[in-house]
Amino acid sequence: MESIIQILSDPNVAYLLLALGVLGLLAELFHPGTIIAGVAGTIALILGLVGLGHLPFSWGGLALLALAAGLFTFELSTGMSGILAVAALVAFVIGSFTLFQTPASGLNAVVVNPFLIGFVTLVMAGFGFYIFKVVRNSRHAPVRSxxxxxxxxxxxxxxxxxxxxxxxxxxxxxxxxxxxxxxxxxxxxxxxxxxxxxxxxxxxxxxxxxxxxxxxxxxxxxxxxxxx
Missing domain, CATH: 2.40.50.140 (Nucleic acid-binding proteins)
Incomplete structure (x- = not known):
């Protein structure tokens, strides 16, 4: 059990689990019925929060990530011009870099790998673009009843x-x-x-x-x- 906590306490692992959890829940929200995505997303999110609890995280950074998820969901639900999606990505990137508190001395700083943040941001943007196209096409498709x-x-x-x-x-x-x-x-x-x-x-x-x-x-x- 201790070894599992140690793995989850890695900032990169905790951050990645949080991101995967959000993606899984969004996939279940906009494509209901798959179940697997929702269950996997929930498990990943819980594990990420467990890891986060063993790290010196910032509530401000976590709030920015939550804001990004909310803006992302609202954008995809309403199908707006994309302004909220851009705002969500900006909030996500800032929240990713400020998720963990850095000691004043700078020693033993807990940070997420910048390349991982870039990769996850690209995945989020690609996923959002795909869901946006699916939602837009379904709304413009002729209704057959x-x-x-x-x-x-x-x-x-x-x-x-x-x-x-x-x-x-x-x-x-x-x-x-x-x-x-x-x-x-x-x-x-x-x-x-x-x-x-x-x-x-x-x-x-x-x-x-x-x-x-x-x-x-x-x-x-x-x-x-x-x-x-």
């Missing part, structure tokens, strides 16, 4: 459709009905066969198999229709 969002979506029959049954599309279970091509006889769709959404009748999906699949003896066995 209802029938528009389901049309032409691939689905799978989870029960036999004769002509109605259940299908799974986009991770949800819907009641569906075979949509035969006009002039052709409808045949049942077996469970497990792939289909495609062609329309919506109230809350019932209209589905049809993909042409070219299951063609046998003049019948489309997976489309739900055949020649009369």
């Amino acid at each position: 209802g029938l528009e969002g389901l049309r032409n979506s691939p689905a799978e029959a989870i029960t036999r459709l004769n002509p109605k049954g259940k299908v799974k599309v986009q991770g949800e279970v819907w009641t569906a009905e075979v949509d035969p091509i006009p002039g052709l006889e409808m045949i049942p769709v077996e469970a497990g066969q792939p289909v495609e959404v062609t329309g919506l009748d109230g809350v019932v999906l209209k589905v049809r198999g993909k042409p070219g699949e299951g063609l046998e003896d003049g019948e489309w066995s997976q489309t739900g229709w055949s020649k009369p």
Whole structure:
């Protein structure tokens, strides 16, 4: 245990763990569901704070790092012009260099390697730029909902459709009905066969198999229709 504390008490290790913790939590915040990033970020942040507790750190420097994280989060959440992101990076760099207190004598000074600070700052800037692009693209992407969002979506029959049954599309279970091509006889769709959404009748999906699949003896066995 003592050896672990000794490793965590290295200023470079403590600083790196704090930075990784912030990155992990930001990744979980803007890309929820991964879980791993959030858990890893939380663990890294806790370990970094443990190491920090065994070092002569500056509350002012730590406050600047927290301010940088807050500005960074607000910038990414609002998608502003980038002014807050620049302010966050400036606060992060200043906080990094002032995180640890230097004795007046200058002896046994506790400092973070400047090259490590530069590297972490570049990683933070690159990560922020990537998240900013993802958030901006998602906000400008056309909203697809209802029938528009389901049309032409691939689905799978989870029960036999004769002509109605259940299908799974986009991770949800819907009641569906075979949509035969006009002039052709409808045949049942077996469970497990792939289909495609062609329309919506109230809350019932209209589905049809993909042409070219299951063609046998003049019948489309997976489309739900055949020649009369």
